[in-house]
Amino acid sequence: MDLHRVRRLALTLVASQLRSGRSSSDPNSLLGQPQLIAAVDVVLFLAVFGLSLEAVRASALGSHQVATLANALLPFLPLVAVGVVLVAGVMFELTATAKFAGSDAANWLPITPAEYVAASAAAIAYTYSPAVALALGVLLPFALFGGTLAAYLLTVVLTIVALFEGAVLVEMLRSATQRASSVGAGRRGQVTLILRAVVLVVVILALQLAFNPVFLLGLAQRLSAVGLVTAAVPFFWSTEAVTQWVGGSPALGIAFAVGQVAFVALLVYLAGELRVRYWVPAATEVRLEEHRYAARNPFLALLGLSAAESALVSKDLKGLVRRREMLPTLVVPIVLIVLVLVEGTTFGGFVSVLWVGWVAGFFSLLIAGTSVGQERRALQSLISYPLSAKSLVRAKAAFVLLPSLVVAAALGLVVGIYFRLSVGAVLGVLLLVVAVSVVLTFWGLVFASRFSDFQERPRPQFLRPGGMLAAMGSGMVLLFAILIPGTFALLSPSSSSVSIELVCALLALGIGGLAVLWTVTGFRRLLYELPF
Amino acid sequence: MVGISVESMVSPSPGTPLPSPAPTDPSTSLEVIRVSKAFGFVDVLYSVSFSVPAGQIVGLLGPNGAGKTTTMKAVLGLVRPDAGEIRLFGRNVVEDPVGTKRQIGYVPESPALYEFLTGAEYLDFVADMYGLDRATRRERIQQFLTGLELAGHENSLISGYSQGMKQKVALIAALLHRPRLLVLDEPLNGLDPRSARVTKDLLRNLAAHEGVAVLFSTHVLEIAQAICDRVVILHGGHVLASGTVAALRDRTGLAGRDLEEVFLSLTGTGDLRDVVDALSR
Structure with missing residues (x-):
């Protein structure tokens, strides 16, 4: 393996990601330099170190207690690092279009599969390193005051290894899901496409849950509780190494650490083999049934949509199921729903209604927020069609509301039935959840029409980061402003319930109305001039 | 001619005041x-x-x-x-x-088609954008598919098309509604x-x-x-x-x-x- 070549390729991959955004397109800008991430790491590390130092100093904890806390936390940091990279990788790396890593971009270069995997994994690990810098910054004062600096340094090394380990696993998954993407190549039928989507969703969902840090920590504790030796599982060797070190067995700790590094080297080799075997650079042909040309979808026509609006909705719904990069949008609510099903039994009725409303609202916000950016460069064609801003708004709103209202209604019913609410309360919950979905749909469209990202980039984003943060932050405030009083009024009826419900409805109507107006203005601006 | x-x-050279449009x-x-x-x-x-x-x-x-x-x-x-x-x-x-x-019918320099649709679905979508009726769109699409040798591929996803096939789809999409420009x-x-x-x-x-x-x-x-x-x-x-x-x-x-x-x-x-x-x- 030529390490110079690996380093060069890794830096190029990082730079391509940083520069693919419009704001950092100037190659001389600091924002376009790979060193930016290192600078962010250092700033974050120092900032949280300072805060944590003050907190430890100000606390009444003795050095023994601080050491106990540090010894309890340090072993799990590498494990959490793997989880963070995997979860982020599944969301943002696996969905990247193949053209940035496929034959046209990389496979023709004189690099070996293992070199490509190592470079790409290094780029991924480096990209997500700020998360680890934060954790290390928090824990350093604990190590200093607790006198466990050596264990801390070992943790730092193993956490960096773990970052890389997570990234290599993402590369392996990329190859595997690339193969899954070609499921059905040369075969006929919509079933093929649905099967492909299901396979990808199941893979992403399983990984999201399996490598969720909370689940991982729980698993480690359960394994220990039933007397199983975590030392038998290579994924836990980092944890075992730090645990042995702080437990007074440094030699064993070093042995596990070396074992961990060797395991990651083995993973790199396997990832290279997987890339060779499962990477399919050639475009695959998927044939569907004979298309029946129709002037208008009858169901969508019933909703009052014109032929052009119906066509846009149908196109977007097909994209939601057929496009790889859209799958995380589907997976997020599924993960949330699964968490509701797993944890929901311990919730009370109030929390469950809030949770369900949150899932429905978040799903609407997410789909709406990404609904314009997912047009990518095809926006150029879309704008060239004779469509008015109002038509586009109606079509995009219908595209978001159709799936999200189904999710909202289903969740509302499940909660109502599970908690044996009265018919009136069930209808109230349904109404509340549907209202939240509608308001959050238009709230998402407000941001989608102004902050969409149409750039083709290695890690696709449909909304620019600033827009995403603003949409999520304001959306959540709005969501709970409607949801909390509404849920109170529904589940704890009192004399003031009616007035609270009225205020809730007025708030939803008012904000929803404003959002509709802002959305139309945003789409008019979008149609005014092509934003790229 | x-x-x-x-x-x-x-x-006019840059900086010269421009007269109002003719x-x-x-x-x-x-x-x-x-x-x-x-x-x-x-x-x-x-x-x-x-x-x-x-x-x-x-x-x-x-x-x-x-x-x-x-x-x-x-x-x-x-x-x-x-x-x-x-x-x-x-x-x-x-x-x-x-x-x-x-x-207007438009073929961009680098056509960005919806690659998750089949060729037929895409052209049907474009026909909807211009409000073509069912019989007209079917007839015209079939004529163009045959004329440009895309017939037989129209029910495959565009993502599997070659560059030339995508260009043909973009051309058909531009011509479908019989534009005047x-x-x-x-x-x-x-x-x-x-x-x-x-x-x-x-x-x-x-x-x-x-x-x-x-x-x-x-x-x-x-x-x-x-x-x-x-x-x-x-x-x-x-x-x-x-x-x-x-x-x-x-x-x-x-x-x-x-x-x-x-x-x-x-x-x-x-x-x-x-x-x-x-x-x-």
């Missing part, structure tokens, strides 16, 4: 009247004027970065001129964007020789028999010479020259030479021997 247009041969000529399909556009501090178009009469194919030529694609996007209303006016059949493109877009940005890119020939002949027929106006950009000057009634040569955002190929030959004193030599002479890149020699070493 229309002769060389003296007005459009020399654009009155509309009702006999032309498309009029681009002293259009200027800057992106940030970069002037991309400067007082560009030309027209495309009904039934004519006008070639928009120029080196890379000359402003051809920006001009075409401005015609479609995708780019707003900072100054000047664009009129389609007498209507201002900016004032009536939806109405004018109904009259075709704006084609390098439409023959990636087409096989047969399909390129079909497309060229079709454009000539549409112009000659249906009165369709065609604004056509290409870097292959043999094609421009073969099918364009007139050419407009853009250079650095200015109209360097416009007129028939014969008129441009006369102007450059290159009688009997082909359009490539005329073009290279006009853009000041005529003698390339030194460049080729240096690159060959």
